[in-house]
Amino acid sequence: MSDSVSRRTVLGGAAAGAAAIALGAPAASAAPAELSFPATRLARRAQTLVTRAQQPFLRNHSLRSFLFARAAAAQQGKRPNEHYDAELMFLICVLHDMGLTEEVKSDQRFEVAGADFAARFLESHGITDHRVDTVWDAIALHTTQHVHESPVFQRRRPAEIGVAQAGIGIDLTGPDEPGQLPPGFADRVHARYPRLGGCRALTDVMVSQSLANPRKAPSMTLPGEILHQRRPEVPYPTWDMVLDANAWGD
Numbered sequence: 001m002s003d004s005v006s007r008r009t010v011l012g013g014a015a016a017g018a019a020a021i022a023l024g025a026p027a028a029s030a031a032p033a034e035l036s037f038p039a040t041r042l043a044r045r046a047q048t049l050v051t052r053a054q055q056p057f058l059r060n061h062s063l064r065s066f067l068f069a070r071a072a073a074a075q076q077g078k079r080p081n082e083h084y085d086a087e088l089m090f091l092i093c094v095l096h097d098m099g100l101t102e103e104v105k106s107d108q109r110f111e112v113a114g115a116d117f118a119a120r121f122l123e124s125h126g127i128t129d130h131r132v133d134t135v136w137d138a139i140a141l142h143t144t145q146h147v148h149e150s151p152v153f154q155r156r157r158p159a160e161i162g163v164a165q166a167g168i169g170i171d172l173t174g175p176d177e178p179g180q181l182p183p184g185f186a187d188r189v190h191a192r193y194p195r196l197g198g199c200r201a202l203t204d205v206m207v208s209q210s211l212a213n214p215r216k217a218p219s220m221t222l223p224g225e226i227l228h229q230r231r232p233e234v235p236y237p238t239w240d241m242v243l244d245a246n247a248w249g250d
Contacts, residue, residue: 031192034067034071034185034188035067035188035189035192037063037066037090038086038087038090040087042087042091042122042125042127043087043090043091045125046090046091046094046095046121047063047094049094049095049103049121050062050063050094050095050098053098053101053102053103054097054098054100054101055101055201055205056196057195057196057197057198057201057202058097058100058101058201058202058205060193060194060195060196061097061171061195061198061202062093062094062095062096062097063093063094063193064171064189064190064193065093065094065096065164065167065168065170065171066089066090066093066094066164066167067167067189067193068166068167068170068171068181068186068189069089069093069163069164069166069167069168069170070086070089070163070167071181071182071185072163072166072167072170072175072180072181073163073166074182075179075180075181075182078159078163083159084158084159084160084163085131085160088131088134088135088158088160089160089163089164091118091122091135092118092134092135092138092139092160092161092164093164093167093168095114095117095118095121095135095139096114096118096138096139096142096164096168097110097114097202098113098114098117098118099111099112099113099114099115099117100114100202100205100206100209103117104117106216107213107215107216108215108216109216109217109218109221109222109223109224110206110209110216110223111139111140111141111142111143111222112140113216114139114140115135115136115137115138115139115140116136118135118136118139119132119135119136122135130158134158134160134161137157137161138160138161138164138165141161141165142164142165142168143221143222145169147165148161148162148165148166172199173199203226203230206222206223206226206227207226207227207230207231209223210223210224210226210227211227211231211234214234219236219237219238219239219242220239224236
């Protein structure tokens with residue numbers, strides 16, 4: 001593990017400077033350590049992918065999610081590559097909304113479509129072990145609120161899932177409590193990766209997908225619920241409708 005950490009640390013500075021140029025971030029100097037990303041070959045390829053495939057507001061959300069996740073974990077005393085795999089957590093964060101891009105063609109709701117895409121991305125780069133399962137689980141579950149707060153989940157599931165989902169949640173709705181992020185950190189993140197419409201822009205994409213393909217918004221899911229709230233005139237099967245169609249008659 002120590003050799004891996006050293007390699008990532010050495011490569012981090014150069015990769016961060018290149019990423020800043022590619023992502024349209026301020027490029028006068030390399031990103032400070034608190035705003036840097038893992039510099040492994042796979043992480044760089046994932047970052048190149050989201051730069052190309054995700055709209056700027058969505059790309060910035062994905063990158064901020066990682067930065068918030070790492071910072072919030074540090075506030076709890078969790079250190080990257082000691083308490084969790086930083087590369088794996090980065091992959092979860094940057095790929096978690098790929099299901100909202102044109103890159104992914106699927107009838108699945110965006111969370112599952114994104115999870116499937118992320119698994120194939122890892123497999124195409126020679127990753128076929130438990131890391132694929134960790135990334136798939138994290139992305140498919142990322143709209144299931146508070147699941148990572150379950151004590152059994154924290155004890156039984158890989159740490160990267162909970163760390164990543166905490167960061168994604170912070171970027172969506174803000175810190176859960178004072179002190180979850182270092183003072184001034186969010187301002188520094190937003191200065192480098194502005195929100196550009198943030199959550200509402202992301203929601204608009206979700207609704208557009210759902211209207212174009214209702215199979216992507218099944219009832220009792222986040223896309224289905226949002227579509228129902230935004231467009232109540234669109235047919236929406238309720239739970240009672242499901243019960244009424246019960247073949248057992250109860």
